[in-house]
Amino acid sequence: MLKLITVQLPSKKAYSYPIYIGTELLAEVHTHLPKQNSTLVIITDDTVKELYANALQQFLNKAGHKTLLLSFSAGEVSKNGQTKNVLEEAMLAEGCDRDSLILAVGGGVVGDLAGFIAATYMRGIDYIQVPTTLLAMLDSSVGGKTSIDTSHGKNLIGAFWQPIMVIADIAVLKTLPQDHLINGLIEAFKMFLTSDAESLAFLDKNLDRILERDEALLTDLVRRAVNIKATVVAKDEKDYSVRAILNLGHTIGHALEQLSEYKLLHGYAVALGLLLEAKIAERMGCLAPQQYLYIKTLLQRLNIRASDLKQFDVEAIIEKTKLDKKKQGDAVHYVLLGNLGRVYEAENQFTHAVSDDRVRCAFIEVVGE
Ligand SMILES: NC(=O)c1ccc[n+]([C@@H]2O[C@H](COP(=O)([O-])OP(=O)(O)OC[C@H]3O[C@@H](n4cnc5c(N)ncnc54)[C@H](O)[C@@H]3O)[C@@H](O)[C@H]2O)c1
Incomplete structure (x- = not known):
C-alpha cells in the first residue's frame, strides 16, 4: 500500500x-x-x-x-x-x-x-x-x-x-583603478534608469565629482543603488519576476562580453547594451527620442560612445542573444525602458519579445549616428 x-x-x-x-x-x-x-x-x-x-x-x-x-x-x-x-x-x-x-x-x-x-x-x-x-x-x-x-x-x-x-x-x-570605478558606476546608472528618476538626476548632477572619488557622494551613490537592489531582491529573491529588471542592458551586454571573449569589462559591455536596448525601446515607441539622447549623453561623459559598437558584427550579436536566459520559446526577451527611472511593463510582464530585425535596425541606426 x-x-x-x-x-x-x-x-x-x-x-x-x-x-x-x-x-x-x-x-x-x-x-x-x-x-x-x-x-x-x-x-x-x-x-x-x-x-x-x-x-x-x-x-x-x-x-x-x-x-x-x-x-x-x-x-x-x-x-x-x-x-x-x-x-x-x-x-x-x-x-x-x-x-x-x-x-x-x-x-x-x-x-x-x-x-x-x-x-x-x-x-x-x-x-x-x-x-x-x-x-x-x-x-x-x-x-x-x-x-x-x-x-x-x-x-x-x-x-x-x-x-x-x-x-x-x-x-x-x-x-580602485578608474576603469573599475566606471564599471561599477554603469551598474548604478542602470539601476537608477530602471527605478529611480531622482537618483538618476543625482548621478547626472554629481558625475564629475563622483569620478574624482568624492567619498560623501560615493557613499550616497552606493546607498541609493543598494536600496534599489535590496527592494528588488526582497520582492523576488530567486529571480522569477521583478528581479529581471536588473537585466536592463544585459541581453546585449552579455552578448558583447562573450564576443569580446571577456576582454570588455562587464560594465562597459552593459553600457553599450544600455545604449542599444534604449534605441530598441525608442523604436518600439516605449521611450521618447530625447530620453534615448539623455542616456547616450551620460554614457559619453563616461567615455562610452556609440561608435564603440562598430567593432561588433550585428549578426553575431543576435546569435549570442539567443543564449540569453530570458529567452521564451524562439523569442529573445528584453527589459525595455518606459521612461527615465521606469521600465516598460505590459500585462504584468517585465520582459518583452524583440524580433531580430528590430535589433538589426536599432544597431544600424546607433552606429550610424
Ligand atoms: N552575485 C551577483 O549578483 C553579481 C552581480 C554582478 C556581478 N557579479 C560578478 O562579479 C564579478 C566581477 O566583480 P568585480 O568587477 O568586482 O571584479 P573583481 O572581483 O575581479 O575585481 C576587479 C579587480 O579589482 C581589484 N580590486 C578589488 N578591490 C580593489 C580595491 N579596493 N583597490 C584596488 N583594486 C581592487 C581586484 O583584485 C581585481 O583585480 C564577476 O564574476 C561577475 O559575474 C556577481
Whole structure:
C-alpha cells in the first residue's frame, strides 16, 4: 500500500540582514560580528590581501578572534571549481567547523566564490560580504547570488545563499583603478534608469565629482543603488519576476562580453547594451527620442560612445542573444525602458519579445549616428 508522509518544516524563516555603508569601516568590522564564531575565515584575492585583508586580519586578531586568511590570484580566471576546492581543502585542514564564519573581502569574484563556499561548506555556513570594488558594493554583495564559472559559461554553477551582513567601506575605493570605478558606476546608472528618476538626476548632477572619488557622494551613490537592489531582491529573491529588471542592458551586454571573449569589462559591455536596448525601446515607441539622447549623453561623459559598437558584427550579436536566459520559446526577451527611472511593463510582464530585425535596425541606426 502506498503511504504518503509529508515533511512538515516550519514556515520559511524570515531573514533579513544589515548593510553598513560608510568610511573607515574595516577597522571596526569586529564590532559588528553577530556572535562568537570558532574561526573567522577571510577569503580574498592576492591584490586585496596586500591592500586591505592583511590589515583586517590584524584588527580581528587584536580583538581576540581566531582567524584564517586564504587568498587566490586576482581575476575572473580564478572563479572556478578548482579554486573553490583548494580553499575548501585549506579550511578543512585548519579544522574549520560549522561555526566558522567566512568574510568575503574583495570584488565580485571573491564575493561570488566565497559566498558559494559558504553555501556548501558543511552544508552551509554563515558569511559576511566585505565588498571592495564599486560593482561589488552596489550590486554583487547584495542579493545572495553566489557562483563559479565553468568551461560552458559564466556563473552556471552556484546557489542562492544570503550573507548575514554586508560591510561596504567606501574608503577602499581610493585604490580602485578608474576603469573599475566606471564599471561599477554603469551598474548604478542602470539601476537608477530602471527605478529611480531622482537618483538618476543625482548621478547626472554629481558625475564629475563622483569620478574624482568624492567619498560623501560615493557613499550616497552606493546607498541609493543598494536600496534599489535590496527592494528588488526582497520582492523576488530567486529571480522569477521583478528581479529581471536588473537585466536592463544585459541581453546585449552579455552578448558583447562573450564576443569580446571577456576582454570588455562587464560594465562597459552593459553600457553599450544600455545604449542599444534604449534605441530598441525608442523604436518600439516605449521611450521618447530625447530620453534615448539623455542616456547616450551620460554614457559619453563616461567615455562610452556609440561608435564603440562598430567593432561588433550585428549578426553575431543576435546569435549570442539567443543564449540569453530570458529567452521564451524562439523569442529573445528584453527589459525595455518606459521612461527615465521606469521600465516598460505590459500585462504584468517585465520582459518583452524583440524580433531580430528590430535589433538589426536599432544597431544600424546607433552606429550610424
Ligand atoms: N552575485 C551577483 O549578483 C553579481 C552581480 C554582478 C556581478 N557579479 C560578478 O562579479 C564579478 C566581477 O566583480 P568585480 O568587477 O568586482 O571584479 P573583481 O572581483 O575581479 O575585481 C576587479 C579587480 O579589482 C581589484 N580590486 C578589488 N578591490 C580593489 C580595491 N579596493 N583597490 C584596488 N583594486 C581592487 C581586484 O583584485 C581585481 O583585480 C564577476 O564574476 C561577475 O559575474 C556577481
